[in-house]
Amino acid sequence: xxxxxxxxxxxxxxxxxxxxxxxxxxxxxxxxxxxxxxxxxxxxxxxxxxxxxxxxxxxxxxxxxxxxxxxxxxxxxxxxxxxxxxxxxxxxxxxxxxxxxxxxxxxxxxxxxxxxxxxxxxxxxxxxxxxxxxxxxxxxxxxxxxxxxxxxxxxxxxxxxxxxxxxxxxxxxxxxxxxxxxxxxxxxxxxxxxxxxxxxxxxxxxxxxxxxxxxxxxxxxxxxxxxxxxxxxxx
Amino acid sequence: xxxxxxxxxxxxxxxxxxxxxxxxxxxxxxxxxxxxxxxxxxxxxxxxxxxxxxxxxxxxxxxxxxxxxxxxxxxxxxxxxxxxxxxxxxxxxxxxxxxxxxxxxxxxxxxxxxxxxxxxxxxxxxxxxxxxxxxxxxxxxxxxxxxxxxxxxxxxxxxxxxxxxxxxxxxxxxxxxxxxxxxxxxxxxxxxxxxxxxxxxxxxxxxxxxxxxxxxxxxxxxxxxxxxxxxxxxxxxxxxxxxxxxxxxxxxxxxxxxxxxxxxxxxxxxxxxxxxxxxxxxxxxxxxxxxxxxxxxxxxxxxxxxxxxxxxxxxxxxxxxxxxxxxxxxxxxxxxxxxxxxxxxxxxxxxxxxxxxxxxxxxxxxxxxxxxxxxxxxxxxxxxxxxxxxxxxxxxxxxxxxxxxxxxxxxxxxxxxxxxxxxx
Numbered sequence: 001x002x003x004x005x006x007x008x009x010x011x012x013x014x015x016x017x018x019x020x021x022x023x024x025x026x027x028x029x030x031x032x033x034x035x036x037x038x039x040x041x042x043x044x045x046x047x048x049x050x051x052x053x054x055x056x057x058x059x060x061x062x063x064x065x066x067x068x069x070x071x072x073x074x075x076x077x078x079x080x081x082x083x084x085x086x087x088x089x090x091x092x093x094x095x096x097x098x099x100x101x102x103x104x105x106x107x108x109x110x111x112x113x114x115x116x117x118x119x120x121x122x123x124x125x126x127x128x129x130x131x132x133x134x135x136x137x138x139x140x141x142x143x144x145x146x147x148x149x150x151x152x153x154x155x156x157x158x159x160x161x162x163x164x165x166x167x168x169x170x171x172x173x174x175x176x177x178x179x180x181x182x183x184x185x186x187x188x189x190x191x192x193x194x195x196x197x198x199x200x201x202x203x204x205x206x207x208x209x210x211x212x213x214x215x216x217x218x219x220x221x222x223x224x225x226x227x228x229x230x231x232x233x234x235x
Numbered sequence: 236x237x238x239x240x241x242x243x244x245x246x247x248x249x250x251x252x253x254x255x256x257x258x259x260x261x262x263x264x265x266x267x268x269x270x271x272x273x274x275x276x277x278x279x280x281x282x283x284x285x286x287x288x289x290x291x292x293x294x295x296x297x298x299x300x301x302x303x304x305x306x307x308x309x310x311x312x313x314x315x316x317x318x319x320x321x322x323x324x325x326x327x328x329x330x331x332x333x334x335x336x337x338x339x340x341x342x343x344x345x346x347x348x349x350x351x352x353x354x355x356x357x358x359x360x361x362x363x364x365x366x367x368x369x370x371x372x373x374x375x376x377x378x379x380x381x382x383x384x385x386x387x388x389x390x391x392x393x394x395x396x397x398x399x400x401x402x403x404x405x406x407x408x409x410x411x412x413x414x415x416x417x418x419x420x421x422x423x424x425x426x427x428x429x430x431x432x433x434x435x436x437x438x439x440x441x442x443x444x445x446x447x448x449x450x451x452x453x454x455x456x457x458x459x460x461x462x463x464x465x466x467x468x469x470x471x472x473x474x475x476x477x478x479x480x481x482x483x484x485x486x487x488x489x490x491x492x493x494x495x496x497x498x499x500x501x502x503x504x505x506x507x508x509x510x511x512x513x514x515x516x517x518x519x520x521x522x523x524x525x526x527x528x529x530x531x532x533x534x535x536x537x538x539x540x541x542x543x544x545x546x547x548x549x550x551x552x553x554x555x556x557x558x559x560x561x562x563x564x565x566x567x568x569x570x571x572x573x574x575x576x577x578x579x580x581x582x583x584x585x586x587x588x589x590x591x592x593x594x595x596x597x598x599x600x601x602x603x604x605x606x607x608x609x610x611x612x613x614x615x616x617x618x619x620x621x622x623x624x625x626x627x628x629x630x631x632x633x634x635x636x637x638x639x640x641x642x643x644x645x646x647x648x649x650x651x652x653x654x655x656x657x658x659x
Contacts, residue, residue: 083558085556086556087557100551111239114236115557
């Protein structure tokens with residue numbers, strides 16, 4: 001494993017019980033993601049993309065194999081240690097935004113910093129910067145229900161980046177957005193990657209997302225079928 | 236962080252306002268139902284206590300042993316002094332003397348010759364003393380069918396049905412024929428000034444009701460009474476206290492060997508009322524228990540549903556880095572605080588309603604005009620000590636346990652499953 005590896009996966013297998021049978025979602029996946037990479041897991045629905053992201057994020061546990069994130073072997077971690085890893089180093093962006101509906105935009109973005117016990121001043125500054133970065137400084141007091149899909153996803157991005165994590169895991173981040181919003185979101189994520197050297201791992205089957213990727217990993221039926229460096233085609 | 240969580244609770248009305256309202260309603264119903272059932276059972280006791288047993292009854296020891304025979308020769312004397320002592324010893328109670336006796340009444344015609352004659356079950360109570368509550372407790376003004384209440388010692392009331400049978404109307408003079416407490420033959424004229432419908436079983440059938448001063452004259456019982464009835468000032472019977480008081484009272488007079496010494500009997504030890512009290516205790520537990528189980532299940536489900544609805548939110552919080560224990564703990568604390576809020580409000584409103592029923596009551600006499608049963612026309616409630624805390628179980632424990640059950644998913648399921656449920 002290289003010293004600057006963000007993610008190192010070896011022989012990862014994941015089985016799900018379903019009814020009386022067992023579904024093999026991942027069948028011996030090997031993958032290494034370096035710091036600052038902008039990579040995507042590409043494949044059809046049911047290929048295992050989301051399962052892989054969940055395991056990397058410590059939301060799911062592997063059936064076999066090892067997963068190391070930022071040098072830490074997740075197999076040896078307690079729930080609390082996994083929560084601490086996510087709290088400090090991993091940001092999530094979800095397909096359905098998953099904003100907390102009773103809180104304002106500002107409060108949604110502030111939440112990860114509350115978990116990190118940041119001071120009022122630190123939180124205010126970090127949230128302002130994150131919202132400015134995604135172009136929503138004027139919406140701090142709005143509730144999620146009043147936002148468009150694109151705005152909601154930008155809030156979710158601000159929430160993911162506000163603590164300046166080492167890794168951002170984005171599960172189909174543009175699936176619920178129109179083309180224009182999809183491109184806007186991806187441009188923001190590219191900027192963040194370039195400015196902060198944050199590692200990005202997407203799961204997607206959206207060609208608009210693929211156009212921005214610098215590394216494309218094809219996942220079919222739980223197996224990586226190709227892993228290639230790509231040149232972004234998006235402007 | 237705490238402020239952040241409080242904001243969430245306050246803004247999400249289904250978690251705060253609606254939950255508090257639901258718990259408030261549940262606890263309110265539980266408290267009112269408890270008070271209502273206690274009031275009903277107490278009312279059943281009250282009628283018997285007023286007319287027959289008192290909450291405690293003081294007689295001579297000898298009279299108590301032969302009470303079923305109404306042995307007037309064993310009656311109490313020196314009643315005024317005994318009453319003074321009782322009132323001084325038991326400031327939370329009031330006492331009233333009465334004479335229960337039997338005899339014949341003779342109804343003469345215009346020429347003074349017997350027209351009708353019949354037996355009477357007579358009762359002499361304190362109708363005329365200032366401060367006496369007997370007219371109020373017997374509800375005589377409402378039970379008066381014709382005429383008016385006695386205003387002097389020689390006036391009496393006659394049971395309405397009996398008066399019609401004997402063709403006695405207010406203003407008629409009847410002669411009581413009986414024996415004095417010393418066994419001598421006696422006659423005494425009473426003016427029937429009114430008729431009453433007591434409506435309490437056999438007590439109302441041949442009833443002659445007069446003031447105790449008139450009966451004392453008729454029966455040669457100066458400062459005497461067959462019994463002194465004691466009542467708690469608020470008219471609510473406390474069985475344990477009554478039994479303890481009677482035991483203390485009698486223990487203090489044991490060993491004198493005086494069979495005419497005052498002897499106190501609690502309501503429980505009269506007319507097999509003990510069995511009825513025990514039955515009522517069981518009935519209260521069953522009535523309240525069934526109602527509580529229903530309310531508890533409803534509020535338990537409230538806790539479960541409130542938490543199930545939030546699986547998606549919980550998943551997000553876990554993904555962002557909140558620990559499972561912290562998420563679970565915050566849910567339980569939130570449910571506890573909301574439950575306590577609902578419990579306090581529900582208990583306060585419920586107690587206010589029960590207090591109103593206890594002190595004022597709801598008079599539905601107008602609907603019962605043609606209904607001659609021995610029940611009160613005033614719906615009463617009663618605040619019991621457990622009314623203050625009984626709402627804790629359905630109001631706080633049930634929703635908190637429901638929340639904990641639903642919250643087990645945080646520990647039992649893979650966190651990714653919580654997202655799937657959010658997206659479903």
